Amino acid sequence: MENVEIYNVSCQSGANNNDIVVRAYQMTDSSVLRSIFGAPSGHEISAGESSSTATVNADLPFNMPKKRHTFFYMCRDLIWKIGRWRSNAIAKFLDEIKPDILYLPVYHSGYMIDVQRYVIKRTKVPVVVHITDELYAYPPHPWSTPMKSLYHMWLRGKLQRLIKKAKYGEAFAEDMVQEYQQAFSIPFYLIGKGVDISALQANRDWSVSKVFTFVFTGNYGGERGQALIALAQAIAAQPSPARLCIYSTSRADAETDRKLAETGVVDLAGAVGASEIGHIQRTADCLVHVEGFSSKSIYETRLSFSTKIIDYLMAMRPILAIGPAEINSIKVLEQNELAEVAKSDEEIPQAVISVMRAKFNPAPAIQYLNKYRNINTIQSGIKQRLEQAICNHS
DSSP states (O other), X not given: OTTOOEEEEEOSOEEOOOSSEEEEEEEOHHHHHXXXXXXXXXXXXXXXXXXXXXXXXXTOSSOOOSSOOHHHHHHHHHHHHHSOXXXXXXXXXXXHHOOSOEEEEOOSOHHHHHHHHHHHHHHOOOEXXXXXXXXXXXXXXXXXXXXXXXXXXXXXXXXXXXXXXXXXXXXXXXXXXXXXXXXXXXXXXXXXXXXXXXXXXXXXXXXXXXXXXXXXXXXXXXXXXXXXXXXXXXXXXXXXXXXXXXXXXXXXXXXXXXXXXXXXXXXXXXXXXXXXXXXXXXXXXXXXXXXXXXXXXXXXXXXXXXXXXXXXXXXXXXXXXXXXXXXXXXXXXXXXXXXXXXXXXXXXHHHHHHHHHSOXXXXXXXXXXXXXXXXXXXHHHHHHHHHHHHHHHX
């Protein structure tokens, strides 16, 4: 976007390694902890400057756990509650940059909400919120973990008070737009990963390889791994030769890998670079998107939309989607006829047969990308709404 300047308040360690942010002020868990004892809680960082995890956390009296339970988040919120981060340094930074508007990504995090409310109070400018993941609904079986449920109830109240300060919100999933408009009584707009429509070219000479290749890219642990096992078993049962190639930067558990290997049709290809994965997607016979079917998985993915799906659509290849009917990504793929969809394990074998026999039609993908994912339309909509919010606030 032209004539836009971005300033950032960062609340985690890391490098300011971009040419987009004009100025940035950084605080971390450890710097806020040390501020209790008189040390500075944060400072302005320049482009390329890093407050690395190793440096910042070197003198912490504990190690950050890899698997963080609710008690950890409560302790972190307490550190930020008593820490002296509301300092002259952050006040000076905000006063100097004089923002016209605040664009706040909203997190399921008590201390982040406190920081954002402080910035709102200090700057007295209009507020817009950006939400990518479900953070308000109650999880299934909430009282199976009482501490987690109480913490979530407390956060819901803080989230509601924060979001209602906004002029409007933006979200990645159609269902989230509808539900959050009702929950918070402010307008919500759909945004997401946009594409350059001029670079969109249909593969009109689509043909199937001698060995039909299904390609999955991404994390395949947990319930996704179970869905991929069911898919591999269905592929192995086909009379025509076919393979399932899984490209992932991580490995699933040993049991999942064993069951995948037992099917005899799976290649665990590991990680590849971004440019290479694009070529792999464009040359696959079918691209695979999977989500889990449990109540926990539905809760976690119900209001999400993976940006990987846009990459799949841009590759102009057939898509096989496996997942429950309730979740947003499956709804979008099915309603726009963008994929062959299996909404239960029992439907997977027929979906495999259908996608292997059908002649690919790129028209629905082209229509969807033109209508909803044109980067110019998305950017102009975002900017027009920002300008209108500033104008109405003046």
